[in-house]
Amino acid sequence: MEIPGNIGLEYFTILIRDKGSGFLIKMTGNGQDCNYNEDTVLILCSMDKQQKLNLFDLTMIVIGLVIGLGIFRTSKDAAAAALTPSIFFGAWIVGGIIAFCGALTYAEIGSRYPVTGGYYKIFSAAYHPSIAFAINCVILISNAASLSGVALIGSEYISQVAFAHEPSSFIKSMIAMSAIIAFYGVNMLGLKISSRVLNILMVIKVGMLLIIIAALFFPKLYHSSNEVVSIHNSGFWAIVLSFGIALKAASFTYGGYQQTINFGEEIENPVRNIPRGIFMGILIIVALYLSVSYSYYKIIGFEELKQAKGIASVVAEKMFGETGRYVASILLFIAVLAYVNVILLSNPRVMYAMSEDGILPGSFRKKDKKRDVLTVSLTVFASICVIVLFFADTFDKILSFSIFLDSIGMATSAATIFVLRKKTKHLDGTGIYTIKFYPLMPIVFVATYIFVGTMIAVDNPRYAIIGTSVFLVFLALYFIIKRIRK
Numbered sequence: 001m002e003i004p005g006n007i008g009l010e011y012f013t014i015l016i017r018d019k020g021s022g023f024l025i026k027m028t029g030n031g032q033d034c035n036y037n038e039d040t041v042l043i044l045c046s047m048d049k050q051q052k053l054n055l056f057d058l059t060m061i062v063i064g065l066v067i068g069l070g071i072f073r074t075s076k077d078a079a080a081a082a083l084t085p086s087i088f089f090g091a092w093i094v095g096g097i098i099a100f101c102g103a104l105t106y107a108e109i110g111s112r113y114p115v116t117g118g119y120y121k122i123f124s125a126a127y128h129p130s131i132a133f134a135i136n137c138v139i140l141i142s143n144a145a146s147l148s149g150v151a152l153i154g155s156e157y158i159s160q161v162a163f164a165h166e167p168s169s170f171i172k173s174m175i176a177m178s179a180i181i182a183f184y185g186v187n188m189l190g191l192k193i194s195s196r197v198l199n200i201l202m203v204i205k206v207g208m209l210l211i212i213i214a215a216l217f218f219p220k221l222y223h224s225s226n227e228v229v230s231i232h233n234s235g236f237w238a239i240v241l242s243f244g245i246a247l248k249a250a251s252f253t254y255g256g257y258q259q260t261i262n263f264g265e266e267i268e269n270p271v272r273n274i275p276r277g278i279f280m281g282i283l284i285i286v287a288l289y290l291s292v293s294y295s296y297y298k299i300i301g302f303e304e305l306k307q308a309k310g311i312a313s314v315v316a317e318k319m320f321g322e323t324g325r326y327v328a329s330i331l332l333f334i335a336v337l338a339y340v341n342v343i344l345l346s347n348p349r350v351m352y353a354m355s356e357d358g359i360l361p362g363s364f365r366k367k368d369k370k371r372d373v374l375t376v377s378l379t380v381f382a383s384i385c386v387i388v389l390f391f392a393d394t395f396d397k398i399l400s401f402s403i404f405l406d407s408i409g410m411a412t413s414a415a416t417i418f419v420l421r422k423k424t425k426h427l428d429g430t431g432i433y434t435i436k437f438y439p440l441m442p443i444v445f446v447a448t449y450i451f452v453g454t455m456i457a458v459d460n461p462r463y464a465i466i467g468t469s470v471f472l473v474f475l476a477l478y479f480i481i482k483r484i485r486k
Contacts, residue, residue, distance in 0.1 A: 052268035055277050062103065062281025065256035067205065067288070069339060072312040072332060073153045074249040075293045077396060080306040081245035083238070085297060088246060092293055095250030096286035098448045101441040103257040103278040105414045111270060111432040112417075112424045125423070126416035133359050134474040139409050140347060141470060144384040145392075145402035146255075147343045151176035151385075152395045154336025157310050157329040166309065173393040177386055183341045184382040188373055201338040204331050211328075212315050213291045215299050221318045223301030244455025248403050251452055253289065257282070258410065270433040348377035392463075400460045404467040407453030411446045418442070 053061070082088035113122055123132030155175035159167050215221055257278075267273050299315050300308050308314055310329060317325035352374050355364035366376045392398045418439065428434070435441050457464035 053273075054268050055273045055280075058267060058273060058277030059281045059284075062257060062278055063284055064202075066099070066254055066281070066285050067209075068253070068256065069150050069153055069205065069332070069335060070253035070255075071289060071292055072208065073156070073395060074253045074399075075296045076305055076308055076311050077249040077399060078246040078293075079296075079302060081242055081249065083242045085302050087239070087243050088297070088302070089290065089293065091243060091246035091250045092289050093286065094448075095247060095254045096282055096289070098251070098445060099254040099257045099285070100279060100282045101445040101448075102410065102414060103282060104275060104435050105417055105442045105445055106258050107270075107274045107278065107433055108435050108438075109414075109417050109420060111274075111434070112420045112427055122416055122420075123413070126419040127412075130475055130478040131412070133478040134471055135409055135412060136350075136354060136359065137474040138405050138467075138471050140350065140381070141384060141388075142402050142405035142409065143343065143347055144381060145388045145398050145405065146252075147180070147340060148176065148385050148388045148392070149252075149395055149398040149402060150336055150339055151179050151389070152398065154179060154333045154340075156395070157313060157336075158333040160310050160313060160329045161326050169393045173389050177389050179337060179340055180344075180382060180385050180389075183337065183344050184378065186341070187344050187378055188375070201335050201342075204335040208312055208316075208328065208332065209288060209292055211319065212295045212312060213288075215315050215319055216291070216295050218319070222298050223304065241455060241458060244452060245459055247448075248452055248456060249399065250289075251406070251449075252399055252403055254285070255406065258413070267433070271431065274433045275436075344378065344382060347381045348374045351377040351381065397460075397463065400456050401463040401467060404453055404456045404464050405470070407449045407456070408467065408471055411449040411453070414442055414445050414449075 078091050079088050082091065109122060113125060121132075123129075123135055152172060155172040158175065159172055163171075267277075295315060296305050296311055299318055300311060305311065310325075312332060313325045313328040316328035320327075351360055351364045352367075354360045355362060355377075364374075364377045364380070367374050388398060388401070392401055421438075453464070
């Protein structure tokens, strides 16, 4: 689908979702500015600047932004970290509350500073261009890590079909790398996959979620050894660390709501509809995630869940036998492949946009016009994904690395609201959306991500050091580039 070239600059807005913890790319312009293919995930294409998102639209967008493939793996990680089922379910509930606070915070930021360019422009306005450059690069690496993590989820599921015995982490990592490299090749060829293929991804996700929840209606499938676990013998800090690491897994699964930053100027009656739409969307997501996690808990068993492989396929096997396990594993692997393709399509375009703004070198704008492929950007992003898999060959390692980077990005981006409130006081009372419980909500959100980042640093200091180093390297690189240009 080529964007028509005869649309006026002020009449064209397109939002493209980069699921996971990535960007929502927002472009305004004509066909030359917005040359996106049909196999990107199109959320909104407004041909009339008067069109606005209503309450239902916003609710569905919030749900679509958040629900990904993580729920088919991260419940295991949250259970492994949790000392008790109460901590396990508490992490999912608190994660939903934090997602609600964060979504409303980003919605106000988007209302106060509705610019094309997302995080980079907002960071530049609130802090400094060097911070904007470093954070955007960190977010891109976090996106690559998230993609690698999801590819590993797919390799875990397909390994159950391809191997008689549990393969090593190296083999799973090679399968994940192969999927990334294969779709890198597909994108380099400029092969256009129909948007119907991406719709299959949503059908598989929703279908699997419903199957897992439906298992709760068959008590005969319940695991018999769920016992009440006591934490009386555990120290206070052990409980805090347990909750923090469980919340890390939940945070990965809830990611995506931050893209409400793009909707402030697109909402019909924003003062009323933004909080309602976000609340209903997050409420539905929390209900789904709690239901799915409760099903894992009841069907697999809490202690068994900590060690289970391919938890969604385990539930499918209990419901439909061995055939159900194989079918579920194959379907989820297909869903992963579709996701890999979407992220490989969208993130190079973010790098292209950063290059156009002069943040990245001009080579990132290099395009094969015949095939409509951003060759350099695509190659660099795919390489980052493979490098992450090479150094962090298990999902838990990638999860720690990705969420630590996210903690930097989320805490600093949400904190821009304190600066923007002062700089845009003249907008108060003009109809823009503002948080009712300010500054409580953004403070809770920022403090939570600082807490999660700290818990990761305590539990796995190596990845915290690497994540901090990545940020500092890009920060220094900005000033080096500026000095060379002078």
